[in-house]
Amino acid sequence: MTFPSSVLDLLDEGRVDVRGLIKSAFGTGTYGFIKAQTPLAWGGLTYQPGGVIKVSDLDGSMGTSAQQFTVELAESPDDGLTPDVLKTIEMEDYRDRPVTIYDAHFHPDTGELLHVEPLRRGYVDQLRHEEDSGEGYKLIADCETRALDYTRTNGRKRTMADQARRSPGDDFYINAATTGREEILWGRNR
Template identity: 50%
Template sequence: MRTYSTELLDLLDDGRVRYAGMIRFDLGEGSFGFIRQSSDYVYGGVTYKAMLDGLIEVSSLSRSSGTAASGFTLRLSESPDNGVTPDVLLNIENYDYLDRAVTIYDLHRHPDTGAVLGDPIPMERGYINRIIHNEDPESGFYMTVECESRALDYGRTNGRIRSQEDQHRRSSGDKYFEHASTTGRQKIKWGKA
């Protein structure tokens, strides 16, 4: 259960809290973070780089109950003045991004002093499903990152065979599938003794 300071609860009741949105990408090459404010911020061993408003847009975050899958999208637009060129966006394809974690946080700040009011609160978690590159004559080049929640696994059917690597992604240190690849396949006739 999450607990909040009295100061934060009072400011929330008054509607006076300032928010700074944070996004963390846990790619194969490491973790990268961005924060919507004018200076960098360090949290959980990751330096969240300052980003301008509108550089990364997050779709509405939907909530559902049960095992229904939900998702969200991120849109990253080119901004040559800030070093985000179409080539930079295309180079993201060189990273190990498929099925990697994305977490969206809210960081609460005091409205008068700007002081941080506790740790960032995770608002949504998902996994990158695919990246789509687009070019719009009016807005320029942009990239859409489609993210899905793990609830999608409850209804997904595919021919994939679970492996030790898959299991480690879900629970590091779990050795359930450690010897699965060495046992080979065995054909079992059901109902025969």
């Protein structure tokens, strides 16, 4: 993580105000929630107060295996997040859609946004709905990190037609089909 000096100074003093952001890019639109009382406009998206938001521990790991994490959004009738509203997510195209968890650092005195740091990027795997006696209705998104991309196959072919489809006018593979093979002899001449 790379923090600006203004955030580092406040962290050293123990005075920085950190709030969590969650951005979900579903098929019908991009939605943002902030763990705060007021909305935040950042990066072209307005993050709405999301009631009680919980993110599971974000374990770090080496290697290429995907790690799992969960995002919980509890009902908050004061913010308009009733169980009926939370159930409407089933109408969204959410499977394998990106979700990003951020920490937003604010100045404790002025409330100015100083820095936003992405903590975890992943994909929504499945959604669960739970009724909890203490917290009420909860929507739980089971997510997997972007390490899933390492297991996906690439259907590209290294041909002119494939390259033209991705980048019209790029002639990188123009001679690929006509190039022959050349035998190179090493060592003594035969």
